[in-house]
Each structure stands twice: as structure tokens, then as C-alpha cells.
Amino acid sequence: MRPDSEVAPRLIDVVTRRLAEDSSVTPSVSRAVLRALGGSESDSPTTEFEQAPAARLTTETGVFLQTVRVRGFRGIGPEAQLRLPPGPGLTLVVGRNGSGKSSFAEAAELVLTGGNRRWDGRSSAWREGWRNLHDGDTARIELELLAAGADSRLTIAKEWEADADLADANWTEQYPPEAPSEFDVQAWAPTLELYRPFLSYSELGALVDGKPSDLFDALHQLLGLDELTAAQERIRTRRLDLERAVRDSRQERLELIDALSAVADDRAIRVAALLRPAQPDLVAVGREVLDTADDPAGPSGLRAIARLSVPSVAEVEVVAARLADAGAARRRGATADAEADLRVLELLRRARDHHAAGGPCPCPVCGRGELDETWARETDAAIIALAARVDALTTARSELADALRVATALPDPVPQELDCEPGCPPAVDTETVRAAWWEWAELRMVEYSDDLPSRFRHTHARLADALALLQQGTRKELDRLDEVWAPLAPRINEWLSGAREVAARAPELRTVRRAEDWLKSATAGLRGERMAPLETTARWVWQSLRQQSNVELGAIRLQGNAGTARRVLLDVTVDDVDGAALGVMSQGELHALGLSLFLPRATVEESPFRFVMIDDPVQAMDPAKVDGLAMVLAAVAWTRQVVVFTHDERLAEAVRRMELDATVLEVQRRDRSVVEVRVSSDPVRRYLDDARALVRTPQLPHAIADELVATCCRSAVEAAALARARSTLLADGMNHREVQRRIDAAKSTRAKVALAVMGVGGKVDDLNKKLVAMEGKWVVEALRDATAGAHVPIGCSMRELIAETEEFVAWLAREATPPSARSAAR
Structure with a gap:
């Protein structure tokens, strides 16, 4: 981890500063950009956009691979382990196709990422065959990692029950001496996706000829601009x-x-x-x-x-009948005597009230009589008598007043709902109803007359009929409006x-x-700035890998934005003429370009992973690019742990020939998926070691052992001859393609030795004479025994043959050394 003083500013801080420096940005635009970026107006990230906690080990600097243990997975049956030097350096894991080497690579990727890019997009058969056929009941993958810091060691493991599917593994992580716990997928996933350290053969081409947006998104994320993309x-x-x-x-x-x-x-x-x-x-x-x-x-x-309504006919009839009855009763009681008695009664009651209020006094009417107590007693008696005589008349008058009050309260004023003229629809004419209702409302102010009951009945009937007709038309109009x-x-x-x-x-x-416009412009500027160092690294890798290719890689640019067509533009020239990259490149060149884009991503300084694991990068590469690949891998290995799996001997040969520092591990597969890993020397030494092992194997029949030993000796001679031939011809300026053609044309052992000793113009028939002239007769005899020992009896034992062969290949190696180096050795 870089010191705090060197930590790059947060992306939101960079954007905030640029917003403040841009005078054309309004406060509302600034707030919109910061909210989209996951910040508030005060620039502090909101909880909605907070990142998941990082894995404990990935917070430290320098995560290296130490051991990959595999059991019951893919081509590996009983447990096998691949032990790697846990630090910067180049390690080649070699072995023939089917030896199980790729199973180690796939296992490491699966246990760390939970998936395998080699299987992506393929049929289910690729995933269904993940268990080893010979020993797959208790499948387990274990990956040991080593890093700096307090939690320096970590073991990540996946283990499956006998009947479990690929996705149903027990996935654990362990920081010794702590007990294992469930693997924190969410903590590791963002870092693994951003700085993915694995590259399979199938991904090499997909990096370039896959979906254009995939490479764009990967590089955009690597540049630390995925937050801008999300915003x-x-x-x-x-x-x-x-x-x-x-x-x-x-x-x-x-x-x-x-x-x-x-x-x-x-x-x-x-x-x-x-x-x-x-x-x-x-x-x-x-x-x-x-x-x-x-x-x-x-x-x-x-x-x-x-909704308008008027009193019912029954209600009106009750009121009118009561009014008529009360009027009739008043008429019957209103005789001349009764009227006179009523007037006298009213006069006496007033005089009595006057006496009660003022006491005895002269009569206020005649002035002669005295209104005293005697008068008061006589007047009270007269009032009682008169009241009894006029009771019928007073009762009739009171009933009529009550009936009239009830009747005049029955009509309502003309409602405002009828005041829609002239805006009413033609089917709704309120004039008649308003006139009828006005007449009805006038009954509220009338005095009693004998025709009043009939007026109530007639006015109400006219209003009710007119209102019913109006409401019928109104409902029809409402129905019409409901329809349209x-x-x-x-x-x-x-x-x-x-x-x-x-x-x-x-x-x-x-x-x-x-x-959005401002953010697009800001994103283009930022990604241009951050892409520059990655572009420089990618161009260096391509320059090293291209080796005699006439395709020149120029600028690497990201084009597009979120929501638009996104792609990575590769500026290339072919023989100094602009061209389209994918259309002019061979498969090997495409793979070299894919590697040029992968290595800068996987080896950025911010990546916590200090290892890269590459499976089969040599396929489809011509010999010249293999040399370039060896140099690139060796250069990357100065600061990274580089692990390369390959069945192609050319990469290991190039590493040896160019004297690059590397560890070579050989994977061998025996019966029933028994896989072994051993440190490998060069092919010559390996053949000689195998020959010695055969001599020391008493179980082998003598004749078979002799034939196998002689075959190993002959193979050692051929390997030494080819190594010398390749080194000499390349040193003479011949291009790799022509060197490979010459080597492929040398079919026999003697032809290979002739090419190594005599060069391109040499003839096999002149080989013995050349060898005697160069070193002496013993060289001819050693070559003869190594060549013929597997077919006919020779005049020495197998141990002597091994010694002769070892001396012969040593002589070839000395002759392949440049004169200056030989002089220094002597």
C-alpha cells in the first residue's frame, strides 16, 4: 500500500475540484453531478454508494501464490500439489497435453474467483465433467497465498461432497492460526474483477475480438473511472x-x-x-x-x-286539508254576537290589566265609575263568562294561524341550479320550472284566503309536473354525455x-x-490522462512481442460513454500504412495483442495481487514472438510472480537459450490420473537423468532397459544439437521462421547434428570428417553409439554409453558458446 501522502485523490474530490473550476457550471448542475457520483453537496459519499469492505489480505501489498493443492478435479485424481516460489520471478509449468497442468490453473482460478473463464459460453458438458473420473468423490482445491502484513498467510479452499454439484462447494478461508470461516465473496469480488490476475488461452483472443464494450468496460474500470460510468x-x-x-x-x-x-x-x-x-x-x-x-x-x-325535489302530493294535501279545515272552523265560529263578545272580552281584559297595574282608579272610558275591588271581582266573573262563550271562535283562529304557518313554510325559494340559461343544453329548458317554482315560492308570503288551499294544490301540481319533465330531459342529456x-x-x-x-x-x-454533457466531457479528459501510462506499457509489451511483425501499434483510445456504443480504438499501421487492427493481424498477432492489453491491467501498481497466471500463451505464436514473449515475461517477473502453463517446449527453450532466470516445473500424468510435479532441468539433462534411472531399475528386463537407455541418449543428442543449431543460426542473423523451417527439415539424428555443427550448407555425408577435424575420432564414435544403440549391439555398456553421450552433449554446448565466453571459461 502506498503511503498516505501518495494515495491518489478520491475520484469525487477530483470531480468536485473540476466543477468548482468550471465557471459555466451552475450550482444545480454541480449538485446533480455529485449526487449521481454518490456524493452529497458537501462531497461526502452517501451510504447508498459505499463500497463493500475489502478482504483482509487484499488490503496488504504483495499477494503471492505459494501452493495449489488439487484432488479429484478435472485431470487430477489423488492429491497433487504445485509449489511455487512465493515472490517475484518467472515460473514455467510445462507438460504435454493431458498431463494435468491446466487443471492446476483452472483450479486456482475457480477457488479464488468462483468461476472459470475457459468454461464461459460453452456447453454444460464443460462444467459437468469437472470431477475427475478416477478419484473424484472427495474433490478439493486448496490455494495458499502469502503476503506482507499482519495477516501474511491465507488458505482458500473449496471442497465438495461426493454427490455435490460444482456450485455446491464448501468455500472457506483461513488465516492461520484462526479456524476456517466462510469465504467472503463480496469482499474479494470487486478487487478480483478489477485486477483479474488470470488469463487463459481462450481469453487471449476474446480480449481483442470479443464484444467491443467488454474491453472498454474492463479498461474503464481499471482506470478507476467505473464510478464515473455508474454516475x-x-x-x-x-x-x-x-x-x-x-x-x-x-x-x-x-x-x-x-x-x-x-x-x-x-x-x-x-x-x-x-x-x-x-x-x-x-x-x-x-x-x-x-x-x-x-x-x-x-x-x-x-x-x-x-337531484332537485319538491314536497310530495301527500305532504301538500295534508297541509292544504288542514288549512281548509281551520278556515271552515273559523267561519263557523265568527257570528255577530261572538264577534261582539270577543271585542268586549278584549276590552275587559285590558281594563283588568290596567287596574292590576295601577290599583283603584276612575274608569278611563266614562270617567264616572270607580274601578275598585268590587269592580275587579265583577269583571273577573264577566271575563270568565265571556271567554266561555267565545272559546270556539278563539280556538278556530289559533288553529288557522298554525295551519297557515305550516303551509307557508312548505315552499322553498327558487334553487340556483335552475339558473343555467342561456348556457343549458337545448334538451334542458328550465324556464317553465323556474316560473312554476317562483309561483310556488310566492306562497310563503300570502295571507289566508278561502282559495288558498286550492292554490297550494294547483301550484304544487304544476311545479311537480314541470320538474318531472325537466329532470327527464336532464337525465337523457346526462346519459348522452356519459356515452361521449x-x-x-x-x-x-x-x-x-x-x-x-x-x-x-x-x-x-x-x-x-x-x-450529463459535463460529465461526458470530464470523463473523456480523465480517462485520457489515466490511460497514458497503461498505453505506454501496452505498447512496450507489443513492441517486445511483435518480433519481425510489420504491424505497428500506436495509440490506444477509449471511445464512447455509458449508454452509447463503447469500444477500444487501436491505432495500427501495416508497413507504415494505416490499417484496421483486427483485419490485418494473424491469430498469433491477435494473441500477442491480447497479452499486451492484459499485462498492463494485471500489473498496475494499485493491484494488491503480485502474481499473474497465464495458461497456454504460446499457441499460434511463431518462433520470433516466443522469444519476445520470454523477454516480456522475464521483465514483468522482476516485480511480479509470473506463472505460465504451456505444453510448448519453445518457451522453455527460449528462456534457456537467452539465459533468462526462470523456474521450470514439469507436470507428468500417470495411470489413473496420478499427477506429479517436479523441478525440470533442460531437455538434455532430463533425458540423461531418465537414462540413469533406467539403468538403476532392476525390475526392467535387460534388453528392454538397454533399448530405452539408448533411446534416451539419442534424444539427449538431438536436443543438444537442436539447441546449438537454433542458437548458432539466430546469432548469424537468420530469422526465427527460417530457423524453425531448417530444424523441422532435419529429420534424423545425424541431420540435426550436421545442422548444429556445419550450419545450413553442411551435408550429412561430410559430418564424420568435420567432427574428426574439430575434436577427434571419439566424437564420431560417441555419435555412432548414441544413434545405433537402440537398434543394434554396440561395443560398450549402457553406463559407458551414458558417459559418452554426456561428454558429447557437453562438447556441443561448448561449441555453441560464443568465442568470448569460451575464452573466459578457459
Whole structure:
């Protein structure tokens, strides 16, 4: 981990500074960018965008591979382990196809990432065959990692029960001496995705000829700009949502205009006229649709008319009958004597009240009589007598007053609902009802007359008939409106609600558009700055790998943004002429280009992984590129642990020939998927070691052992001869392709030795003479015995043959050494 003083500023801090420095950015645009980036107005990240906690080991610097143990997985049966030097350096894991070497690579990738890119996009058969056929019941993969820091050791393991599927493993991590715990996938996944240290053969081509956006996204994320991509996507999504709402509102408005224009309704015509402007008056539309009091002729006014009511006939009849009865009773009681007695009674009651109030006094009427106590007693008796005589008349008058009060309270004033003229529809004429209701309402102010009961009955009947006829027409009009207007009203209301929201969001849409444009521009600038060092590394790798290729790699540029076509532009020239990269490159060149793009990603300084694991990078590469690959891998290995799996001997041969520092591990597979790993020497030494092992194997029959030993000796001579030939011819300036062609043309052992000793122009028939001249007769005899020993008896034992062969290959090696180096050795 870099010291705190050297830690790169947070991306949000960089963006905040650039926003502040840009005078064209408004506060609203700045806030929109920071919110999309996961920040607040005060630049502090919100919890919604906080990253998952990092794995304990990946927070330290320098995570190396130490051991890969595999049991019951792919080509490995009983447990086998691949032990690697845990530090910077180049390790080649070699072995023939089917030896199990790739099983180690796939196992390491699976246990650390949970997947395997080699299987991606393939049929299920690739995943179904993950268990070893010979010993796959208790499958287990264990990966030992080593790093600096407190938690320096970590073991990650996957183990499967006998009947478990590939995805049903027990996945654990262990920091010794702690007990194993469940592997924290979420903590490791972001780092592994960003700095992925694994590269399989199938990925080499996919890096270049896969989906253009995949490589773009991978590099964009590596540059630390994935947050900007996410922010752009958030802003873009919001913009699209707002623009979609605008488009939908506009389209629905046009459809409503068409629908309203086809309706023969005054309000439909008015609403359609309001909707025609590009920016309709939403308040006016709302008022029209909601049918406010400003339009009593609308459905609400019509429904109010339909709800009007008057007293029933029965109610009116009761009131009129009571009124008639009370009037008749008053007429019967109103005789001349009764009227006179009533007047006297009223006079006496007033005089009595006068006496009670003032005491005895002269009569206020005649002035002669005295209103004393005697008068008071006589007057009280007279009042009682008179009241009894006029009781019928007073009762009739009181009943008539009550009946009249009830009758005049029955009519209501003319309701406002009838005041819709002249705006009422033609089918709704309220004039007759208003006139009838006015006459009915006038009965509230009348005095009693003998014809009043009949007036109540007649006026009510006229009003009831007129109102019934009006309401019948009103209901018909409402039914008509329900057929043509009612289905449109909910649509208009729904559009109006959306249109109001669109209008309210219009400032936000303008802000979001400006924020998206600014963020696109800022992203392009930042990625250009951060891409420069990666581009330099990629071009160095390509320059080292191209080796005689006439394709020159120029700038590497990222084109596009979130939501648009994204791709990586590779500027190439072919013989100094601009060309399209993929169209002119061979398969080997495409793989070299893929490696050029992988290594800068996997070896950036910020990556916590100090190892890269590459499976089969040599395939399809011509010999010249193999030399370049060896130099690149050796250079990367100065600071990284580089582990390369290959069945191609050319990479190991190039490493030996160029004297590059490397560890070579050989994987061998025996019967029933028994896999062994051993440190490998050069092929010559390996053949001689095998020959010695055969001599020391008493179980082998003598004849078979002799034949096998002689075969190993001959193979050692051929390997030494080819190594000398390749070294000499390359030193003479011959290109790799021609060297390989010459080597392939040398079919026999003697032809290979002749090419190594005599060069391209030498002839096999002249080989013995050349060898005698160079070193002496013993060289000829040693070559003869090694060549013929597997077919005919020779004049020495197998131990002597091994010694002769060892001396012969040593002589070849000395002759292959440049003169200056030989002089120094002597």
C-alpha cells in the first residue's frame, strides 16, 4: 500500500475540484453531478454508494501464490500439489497435453474467483465433467497465498461432497492460526474483477475480438473511472425517464385532441381547443375538466338539477286539508254576537290589566265609575263568562294561524341550479320550472284566503309536473354525455396529472442534460490522462512481442460513454500504412495483442495481487514472438510472480537459450490420473537423468532397459544439437521462421547434428570428417553409439554409453558458446 501522502485523490474530490473550476457550471448542475457520483453537496459519499469492505489480505501489498493443492478435479485424481516460489520471478509449468497442468490453473482460478473463464459460453458438458473420473468423490482445491502484513498467510479452499454439484462447494478461508470461516465473496469480488490476475488461452483472443464494450468496460474500470460510468448511467437513466415522460405526455395530448375532435360536445370542443397549443394552459384545462361552478351547464349542474325535489302530493294535501279545515272552523265560529263578545272580552281584559297595574282608579272610558275591588271581582266573573262563550271562535283562529304557518313554510325559494340559461343544453329548458317554482315560492308570503288551499294544490301540481319533465330531459342529456364524454374524462385527468408533473420536472430535465454533457466531457479528459501510462506499457509489451511483425501499434483510445456504443480504438499501421487492427493481424498477432492489453491491467501498481497466471500463451505464436514473449515475461517477473502453463517446449527453450532466470516445473500424468510435479532441468539433462534411472531399475528386463537407455541418449543428442543449431543460426542473423523451417527439415539424428555443427550448407555425408577435424575420432564414435544403440549391439555398456553421450552433449554446448565466453571459461 502506498503511503498516505501518495494515495491518489478520491475520484469525487477530483470531480468536485473540476466543477468548482468550471465557471459555466451552475450550482444545480454541480449538485446533480455529485449526487449521481454518490456524493452529497458537501462531497461526502452517501451510504447508498459505499463500497463493500475489502478482504483482509487484499488490503496488504504483495499477494503471492505459494501452493495449489488439487484432488479429484478435472485431470487430477489423488492429491497433487504445485509449489511455487512465493515472490517475484518467472515460473514455467510445462507438460504435454493431458498431463494435468491446466487443471492446476483452472483450479486456482475457480477457488479464488468462483468461476472459470475457459468454461464461459460453452456447453454444460464443460462444467459437468469437472470431477475427475478416477478419484473424484472427495474433490478439493486448496490455494495458499502469502503476503506482507499482519495477516501474511491465507488458505482458500473449496471442497465438495461426493454427490455435490460444482456450485455446491464448501468455500472457506483461513488465516492461520484462526479456524476456517466462510469465504467472503463480496469482499474479494470487486478487487478480483478489477485486477483479474488470470488469463487463459481462450481469453487471449476474446480480449481483442470479443464484444467491443467488454474491453472498454474492463479498461474503464481499471482506470478507476467505473464510478464515473455508474454516475453517467444514473444521470442518463434519469434523463431518459424524464424525456420519456415528456414524449408520452405529448403523444397522449395529440391522441386526446383527435378523440375530443370526434365528439359532438361543447366541452369536448373547448378542451380540445385548450390542448392544441404546444404548451397548454393546464389551469384552464383542469378547470374545464373538473367542471367548476363557472360552468353550471356541465355535468355537475345537470346532476344538481336531477337531484332537485319538491314536497310530495301527500305532504301538500295534508297541509292544504288542514288549512281548509281551520278556515271552515273559523267561519263557523265568527257570528255577530261572538264577534261582539270577543271585542268586549278584549276590552275587559285590558281594563283588568290596567287596574292590576295601577290599583283603584276612575274608569278611563266614562270617567264616572270607580274601578275598585268590587269592580275587579265583577269583571273577573264577566271575563270568565265571556271567554266561555267565545272559546270556539278563539280556538278556530289559533288553529288557522298554525295551519297557515305550516303551509307557508312548505315552499322553498327558487334553487340556483335552475339558473343555467342561456348556457343549458337545448334538451334542458328550465324556464317553465323556474316560473312554476317562483309561483310556488310566492306562497310563503300570502295571507289566508278561502282559495288558498286550492292554490297550494294547483301550484304544487304544476311545479311537480314541470320538474318531472325537466329532470327527464336532464337525465337523457346526462346519459348522452356519459356515452361521449365520460370515457374521455379519466384520460384527460390522467394526462393532466402527468402533464403537471412534467411541467414541474422541466427544470430538472434541463439540469440533468447539462450535467450529463459535463460529465461526458470530464470523463473523456480523465480517462485520457489515466490511460497514458497503461498505453505506454501496452505498447512496450507489443513492441517486445511483435518480433519481425510489420504491424505497428500506436495509440490506444477509449471511445464512447455509458449508454452509447463503447469500444477500444487501436491505432495500427501495416508497413507504415494505416490499417484496421483486427483485419490485418494473424491469430498469433491477435494473441500477442491480447497479452499486451492484459499485462498492463494485471500489473498496475494499485493491484494488491503480485502474481499473474497465464495458461497456454504460446499457441499460434511463431518462433520470433516466443522469444519476445520470454523477454516480456522475464521483465514483468522482476516485480511480479509470473506463472505460465504451456505444453510448448519453445518457451522453455527460449528462456534457456537467452539465459533468462526462470523456474521450470514439469507436470507428468500417470495411470489413473496420478499427477506429479517436479523441478525440470533442460531437455538434455532430463533425458540423461531418465537414462540413469533406467539403468538403476532392476525390475526392467535387460534388453528392454538397454533399448530405452539408448533411446534416451539419442534424444539427449538431438536436443543438444537442436539447441546449438537454433542458437548458432539466430546469432548469424537468420530469422526465427527460417530457423524453425531448417530444424523441422532435419529429420534424423545425424541431420540435426550436421545442422548444429556445419550450419545450413553442411551435408550429412561430410559430418564424420568435420567432427574428426574439430575434436577427434571419439566424437564420431560417441555419435555412432548414441544413434545405433537402440537398434543394434554396440561395443560398450549402457553406463559407458551414458558417459559418452554426456561428454558429447557437453562438447556441443561448448561449441555453441560464443568465442568470448569460451575464452573466459578457459
